[in-house]
Amino acid sequence: MKLGIMSDSHDNIPLIARAVALFNREKVDLALHAGDFVAPFTNMEFRKLGARLVGVFGNNDGDRPYLLKRFADIGELQGDFRELEVGGRSIVVMHEPKFLEPLTSASHYDLVVYGHTHKVDIRQGKTMVINPGECGGWLYGASTVVTLDLETMRHTLHTL
Helix, strand or coil, rough: CCCECCCCCCCCHHHHHHHHHHHHCCCEEEEEECCCCCCCCHHHHHCCCCCCEEEECCCCCCCCCHHHHHHHCCEECCCCEEEEECEEEEEEECCCCCHHHHHHCCCCCCCCCCCCCCCCCEEECCCCCECCCHHHHHHHCEEEEEECCCCCCCEEEEEE
């Protein structure tokens, strides 16, 4: 099973479109978004995704009820923290890295995905950590996403 992992898209429609196209080319089975979609209209590009989308809210996601409504038929958005089982792996998705160290040191999860910092952070270990950086490219000028093979836990960082 292959994951597409992104965060902090911040309304950048052209780069969301590139990320979706890349995930479709890579044939991801599930896309994870670690928050900061920002506006509900971003769902127009996410509708083109050939996989289910699971995401959490970020600190800049203001109209959460309307985001939920617009994304309801694309996938699942919920709260600030999401636990899921995928491909035999236990995963946590969150926006802010508030409990990152306790989550990774407890070794209860196979993968912890977070965003918020807009900086790539990928750590191998008993618990793998992935911050894919910023899809939107607004803060640091680099738009990045990650694909991850859940069987081998091998990742690829993609620059859009």
